[in-house]
Amino acid sequence: MKFTEEHEWLREEDGVIVVGITEHASTQLGDIVFIELPEEGTTVSKDDEIVVIESVKAASDILSPLDGEIVEVNEMLADEPSKVNDDPMGDAWFFKIKPSDPSQMDEYMTEDAYNKLIG
Amino acid sequence: MGEDLNKTPFYDMHLINGAKMVPFAGYDMPVQYPLGVMKEHQHTRTKAGLFDVSHMGQVILRGADYASTARALERLIPMDVQGLAEGRQRYGFFTNDAGGILDDLMFANRGDHIFMVVNAACKTADIAHLRAHLEPEIHVKEITNRALLALQGPMAQAVLAEHYPPIVDMKFMDVDTIPIAGAECWVSRSGYTGEDGFEISIPQAAAETVAAALADHADVEWIGLGARDSLRLEAGLCLYGHDIDTGTTPVEAALTWAIQKSRRAGGSAAGGFPGDTIILDQLAQGASRKRVGLTPQTRAPMREGVALYASEDSSTEIGTITSGGFGPTVGTPVAMGYVDIEMTATGTVLFGEVRGKRLPIQVSPLPHTPSNFKR
Structure with a gap:
């Protein structure tokens, strides 16, 4: 599993990358009340704002960590956004992306490096 | 951060209770505690929430007697101050010449004087406004040696009754001086959450003792500014600087319920406040x-x-x-x-x-x- 400085986790699964946010990020955001996901089939570029997360406090964006195609989104989150607070590293993944340049994964952190980042 | 921010008397208690602090109106204030905004909000609606509102301005207006002080204040706010009974409080607002709102506030008849609570961000301007426009006989005193807590929610009465059983006789918008944990507190049965509750002005030296006595109750949790905002929003209450300001009139703001009959056209003390022509016209014609x-x-x-x-x-x-x-x-x-x-x-x-x-x-x-x- 890899981690971004934007507090996303990336897990490879049969050639696609599953993306979610870390426990640390979900705690910092507070109670999540709304999530807007991209449409399946969308072609995205790295750093595109593709997910909107609204907590009781504010709205935040999630950037695409990779170039590629969104092949699946987690529809459950539309109805149960609070799942991201309950299980951010597991069931509450956001989307699956088929990377057009898998080497982009190399620039992201290991779990150890990420844990050091968040101290 | 924090160097040039004011701290309330509860600052250390907030830190001990794990609050996340943010700058607000020049004060370092708790935005949330470990419970989080959602649960703090629910706790206030179902049990009792304790809010530090010490950043707000507490002001005493004192003239020769209540009646003359009330007449003076009526020149700055479109409320019936003269007709307010002793031991009662009202919601009000300062207006400007354009009929806009300079600040919203609570004011109480305390027998020989008026006690007011005004917004933190406006308090310096409010006090200057009072001093500039009230006659010199009306003494305007900012109370800086008292903290202010709000205890809000359906269990608030039961919590306070453990310290002062007669509290149950207070009605919404009643004010009184009562002892809590040995301190002489000025209490009003009011708040800004839509729940039953109390606002409690406490001598600074006793602030932490009183807060601890309330917070130690099993049904009480500290609540931050985040939940305070969602509570008042659900309750339909205006936040100054957002829902009301110098560019909104009371009629536009749907606050006409706060303008009593005596101040309206044909009333015993009609008009005579800043922006009266515009506001009375809008009361008749609509906005x-x-x-x-x-x-x-x-x-x-x-x-x-x-x-x-x-x-x-x-x-x-x-x-x-x-x-x-x-x-x-x-x-x-x-x-x-x-x-x-x-x-x-x-x-x-x-x-x-x-x-x-x-x-x-x-x-x-x-x-x-x-x-x-x-x-």
């Missing part, structure tokens, strides 16, 4: 826009600044959201804002533009949640 409750029809919250339109493709803005977010008790997004008067009927569907998309939002009654005041 061209009005503050209304708004309920987004999708799960997407619509926040302050979202522009409103009559249809999905109209290019004419017909209103703006001034407060919006998620309503934890309602369970959906809630909002309020100003809308052209033709569009203010309950049930009217408007469209708010969020991230380039027009989403439906319905005009709805305020409050979003029923109030639970003890009348």
Whole structure:
């Protein structure tokens, strides 16, 4: 599993990358009340704002960590956004992306490096 | 951060209780505690929440007697101050010559003087305004040696009754001096959450003792500014600087209920406050826009600044959201804002533009949640 400085986790699964946010990020955001996901089939570029997360406090964006195609989104989150607070590293993944340049994964952190980042 | 920010007497207690502190109106204030905004909100609606509101301004106006002090204050606010009974409090606001609102406040008849609570961000200007416009015989004193707590929620009375059993006899908007944990507290049965509750002015030296005595109760949790905002939004209460300001009149803001009969045309003390011509005219004729409750029809919250339109493709803005977010008790997004008067009927569907998309939002009654005041 890899981690971004934007507090996303990336897990490879049969050639696609599953993306979610870390426990640390979900705690910092507070109670999540709304999530807007991209449409399946969308072609995205790295750093595109593709997910909107609204907590009781504010709205935040999630950037695409990779170039590629969104092949699946987690529809459950539309109805149960609070799942991201309950299980951010597991069931509450956001989307699956088929990377057009898998080497982009190399620039992201290991779990150890990420844990050091968040101290 | 924090170096040049004021601290309330409860600052250390907030840190001990794990609060996340943020700058607010020049003070380092708790925005949330480990419970989090959602649970703090629910706790206040179901049990009792303790809020540090010491940043707000506490002011005493004292003239020769109550009547002369009341007459003086009536020149700055469109409320019936003279007719307010001793031991009672009212909501009010300072107006300007354009009929706009300089600040909103609470004022109480304390027998021989008036006690006021004003917003933190406006208190310096309010005090200057009072001193500039009241006659020199009316002494304006800012109380800086008392802390202010709000205890809000259905269990608030039971919590205070453990310290002072006769508290149960106080009605909504009553004020009294009562002992809590040995301190002489000025208490009003009021608040800004839509729940029953109390605001408690405490001598600074006893502030932590009183707060600890209340916070130690099993049904009481400290509540931060985050939940304070969602609670008052659901309760349909205005936040100064957002829902009301110098550019909104009381009629536009749907606060005409706070202007008593005596100050209206034909009343015993009609007019005689800044902007009276404009405000009395609007009371008779209506205003061209009005503050209304708004309920987004999708799960997407619509926040302050979202522009409103009559249809999905109209290019004419017909209103703006001034407060919006998620309503934890309602369970959906809630909002309020100003809308052209033709569009203010309950049930009217408007469209708010969020991230380039027009989403439906319905005009709805305020409050979003029923109030639970003890009348």
